[in-house]
Structure formats: structure tokens, C-alpha cells
Amino acid sequence: MANLIKTQHTCCCHNDHCTPNNEHSSWKKYLPAIISFLMLVAGLLAEHVFHVAFFTGYIKLAWYILAYLPVGIPVLKESVESISHKDFFNEFTLMTIATLGAFFIKEYPEGVAVMLFYSVGELFQDAAVNKAKSNIKALLDIRPDMATVLRDGEYITLSPSEVKIGETIQVKAGEKVPLDGILLSQESSFNTSALTGESKPRTIRKDETVLSGMMNIDKVIEVQVQKLYEDSAFSRILAMVQDATSRKAKTELLIRRFARIYTPIVFFLALAIATVPALFISDYVFQTWLYRALVFLVISCPCALVISIPLGYFGGIGAASRNGILFKGANYLDMMPAINVVAMDKTGTLTKGVFEVQNIATNHNPDTFMSICGSIESQSKHPIAKAILSYCNTKQIPIMPVSEAEEIAGHGIKGVVNNQTILAGNARLMDKYNVGYDKQIDSIPETIVIIAIDNVYAGYVTIADEVKKDAAYTISKMREYGIKTVMLSGDKASIVEKMASELSIDEAYGNLLPEDKIKYVERLKKNPEHKVAFVGDGINDAPVLALSDIGIAMGAMGSDAAIEIADVVIQTDEPSKIVSAIKISKKTRRIVKQNITMAFTVKLAVLILGTIGFASMWGAVFADVGVALLAILNAVRVLNYKEVSLS
Known part of the structure; x- marks a missing residue:
């Protein structure tokens, strides 16, 4: 509403919006609406219940003006600012004309009520957006502020952005890992929920990857930094979420384009309702038809659509983030x-991509064969290579230097080990380099790494993976x-x-x-x-x-x-999250469709009633702000989605 246009055109993660102690957390934001509400109720009681004698004329006007100003001034400012930028047709202008028009025809309480409920709708919208932002705020909350880095033989505290690749950092129990790296300590347990949505602690062992944003919950550990702060997992995830909020859905873009066309149309229709009947009706009363035109303006304000549809998608993105x-x-x-x-x-x-060596078949010495195999596979990041290296580490088989290493996509890897050209990969790699091998190998169902030394078949290793x-x-x-x-x-x-x-x-x-x-x-x-x-x-x-x-x-x-x-x-590593993504997207789409249908149906009905004189300004308030509130409450339902982990 008053903050809506600003909110929707900026990233939800700008620091002025996402810091925990921002203006949204202050009770003062409710004060204007409270003052206006109390003054409106007091005025209605004085006029219609207690029939206070002096509550007439200018006193009555002054009282309702004072009730109007706390909630009206922000909208009036937005309206003036929009007009100064040659944006004449928007919700601020519609609400300003409608409420000032109500004062003009001496319907003071209704003018105050329209702006008051508009303000209340804004507060609901803020609350809904803040709830949707909570998952993104959690990302900011896990952002490590400092890193303890080893330099010149002692640990010093620096900003993570000052730490270089290859340096060693220390992370105490209860601290967040500030940078991506390789665990140098034997093992530790980590809370990864902020990054993955997975509440179960994860044990990471020596030489395995640790990501920024994980919380160390076990013991003091040391990590060798592998990425700069701006390239870390946390920074990448935060950038993704920031970008996500700026990429609009087709439905959202369609509604925005519709609102830009729709708003000037309803403005001129309202003008026609107020003036055209004078040409055809003999007992035409300007005040009566102006009132109907003002009711029409309030009803036709596109708040419910402009608010709830982006909020629905925003909520879907937030719910998905909470589920990893x-x-x-x-x-x-x-x-x-x-x-x-x-x-x-x-x-x-x-x-799982966690392979284990099952069988070794070779005419060479098995340890020598696996030393060559492990050495060449040390140049690859494929899960199969990790399995072979893990086997070599467990058996304490030495890894030799490799030169001229070349990974051939979909085939395997080639390189020079101990002055011998080594090929390690699948049957396609052997065929590519015309290496003869026992074709019975092709019938083995397990994953196989075939090794050739100087273009001569040397043996194979079978690898098993788990579903x-x-x-x-x-x-x-x-x-x-x-x-x-x-x-x-x-x-x-x-x-x-x-x-x-x-x-x-x-x-x-x-x-x-x-x-x-x-x-x-x-x-x-x-x-x-x-x-x-x-x-x-x-x-x-x-x-x-x-x-x-x-x-x-x-x-x-x-x-x-x-x-x-x-x-x-x-x-996470869970394919079931694909199903969760489908469920969340379907629920979000369903909510957006519900809001569009509800907004159009209610508004159309009350528009017709208002035009023929059967709907008052109070009915218009419900059709506008009431439908907007219902749409907001409907939109935030997606935020409560939580999928249970199956693995």
C-alpha cells in the first residue's frame, strides 16, 4: 500500500529492510492508525450515540480532519510525489481523490474510515512481507562477521573478506564457519540447517569440504580456506535469493501491466458516473452521483491484486528456501x-555418489597398480576418483606426482605417472586410444575403471554406488x-x-x-x-x-x-526435494489464482452495486481493503509449508 510500490521494486534483502532492528519492529508504526481509529470512534459516538450538541459544523469538520491526517498524510505525500513524476493514475491518487471527495460532500467519517482501513491494510502487508522475509533474514543472521586466521605463527581476528586462499582458519565450537574450505582436523559435527534446511547434524571428516554458514557444534577445528569470501557458499546463496526476488513471474508482470491500464480507465469511469447522468436524468443531484463515483473509485483500487500476487510468489520463494x-x-x-x-x-x-572400491583385477602387483590408479585419479573431482583415493589413503598406498593430466568428458582421464602414460576410465576411453582389453569386462554390471599403461591394458577396478x-x-x-x-x-x-x-x-x-x-x-x-x-x-x-x-x-x-x-x-542431497519444489510451486500457483478470482469477483459485484446506489463507502472499504487483507492472509499460507526429510 503506501510502502508497496517502494517495496516491490527493491530487493527484499537490502540491509535497510532486513536488519533485525529496523523500523518495522517499532510499535510507533501502529500509532497513526491507533490515533485515527480512536478519534473516528469518538466522533461517531459523539455524533450518533451521545448527540453532543456542539459537535457540528466546523468543530465536526476539524475533528475529522485531525482524525484523517495521521493516516492520510503519508498517502497524500505519495500522491503528490507521483504527480510530480507525471504518474497521475495510481492507487495513491485514487485514494486521495476518493477521501477528499468524501470530505467535500460532508461524509467525513467515511473519508476517515477509507484512509484508516487503507493504513491498516498497509500494516498487514508489512507484517506479511516481514514474515516472508524471515527465511532471508536467517541467511543474514548466519553471515559470519569475523574469521580467526593463522598468520606468522599466531591466530588473529580479521574480516572474512581479508582472508586469502590457502590460509588456515580456526573455528571454535558454537561458531559459524566464515569461509569455504577443507577440514584439517580429524572430524567434527556441523549444524547445516541454515544452508540446507536439514536439521540433522552432519559429521564432516578430515579432507572433506566445509562450507561457510555451517555452525561447528563439536570441538575447535582448523580449516584450510579454498575460496574467497565473495565466492563462498553463503555469498552465492544470498546472491541467488536476492536475484530471485527481482525476477518476476509472468502472472505478476501481467497484473502490473493490467494495473497500469486499469487504473486510468476506472478514474475516467468514475468521472463519467459523476457527470454523464446529468445529461439523461431530470432529477440529477450532483452530490448523489459524486458519492457513487467516489464509492466506485475506492472499490476499483487494485490493492488486492498488486499486493497479494507478488506476496504469494515471494512467500513461495521463502517457503522453498526454508526447505533447502x-x-x-x-x-x-x-x-x-x-x-x-x-x-x-x-x-x-x-x-549417493559415495563409491567404494569392490574388486581389483590386474596382473601387476595390486599395490603398485592402485598407486598408479590413485595417482592419475588424484587429478579428477569425480566421485569415482574420490573412492579410489579413499581406498589408497586407507591402505596407505603412496600417490605419485602426475603431469600432463587431461580429463576427457564422458571417458575418463589421461596423464603421465612415473614417466608412463596412464589412461583411466571407461571402455570408450580404451576404444578412443585403441587399447585392447578383455571384452567380458563389458558384461560386468558394476561401475568399472579400466587402466592402461603406455596404451597396454593393465587391469580394472570395480566401484559400487548406493541408491x-x-x-x-x-x-x-x-x-x-x-x-x-x-x-x-x-x-x-x-x-x-x-x-x-x-x-x-x-x-x-x-x-x-x-x-x-x-x-x-x-x-x-x-x-x-x-x-x-x-x-x-x-x-x-x-x-x-x-x-x-x-x-x-x-x-x-x-x-x-x-x-x-x-x-x-x-x-541437500535429497531428490525428494524435487517433489517438495513441485508441491510448493503448485501451492503458490493455486493461492495466486485464488486471490485473482476472489479480488475480481468481489470487486465486480460491489462495483455494480455501487454504481446503481446500493453500496456505500463502507461497502467500498470492504471490497478494497477487506479483499486485500483476505488476499494477504491467503498468500502467507504458503510460508507454513514444511516438508519432512525422508533420508
């Missing part, structure tokens, strides 16, 4: 219910929603088909290169009835995430490239 889901814009929240095909990567999306606990639930819920599921994986076709059968996935394709995934998604999108979402976590998934109608990144373990290019980021 980041929509990068209301436009994606609005588009989500239309998705009817979900294509998914396998590793890290439907499976996530909530994967089956995710697929079954999508089927309930009528969503077709497709698995696109670079893993072996035998593994992909087996998993697809276990989870009842509609279609599954394995042995895919990144460009193959793009072709499959392009094929799906050729059907005009298909709205396709793709879910992935790796750097290889970035192109197909960009191609899909909605790209969804699994953010907890996902690559930076995937997270940056995706439209929706799941901050």
Missing part, C-alpha cells in the same frame, strides 16, 4: 507446475503427478537399466556423453506438449541444465558450474 530449495526467480516458481517430464542424471542425483533412500519415493510421487521420468547417465547401460527397473523409471539410457544427454533432452523438447526439467550435479551436466526448461542442480555435492547455471538449486 532455492528458486532463482518467481518465474521458475511459476513455471514448475507445468513440468511434465523430469530427466535425471544418476550419480549424485539418484545415488539414495528417498529415490523410490521421489519417482513414485512424480508418477502420481503425471510426470514422466527419464534417467540419462554416462554410466554403463547395464547399471542404468537395472536401477531404472528397481525404481520404476519410465525410460533410462546409459553410456551417454554430455552431448548425448543434450540430444535426448532436445528430442524430448521437440514435443510441444513437453515441459522438461533436468536434474544433475556434475560439471558435465551444465550444458543440459541450461538447455532444459528448468534446470535443477543438486547443490550439496554439485559442481559450481552446475549450481551457477541451474534455475533451481537443491541444497
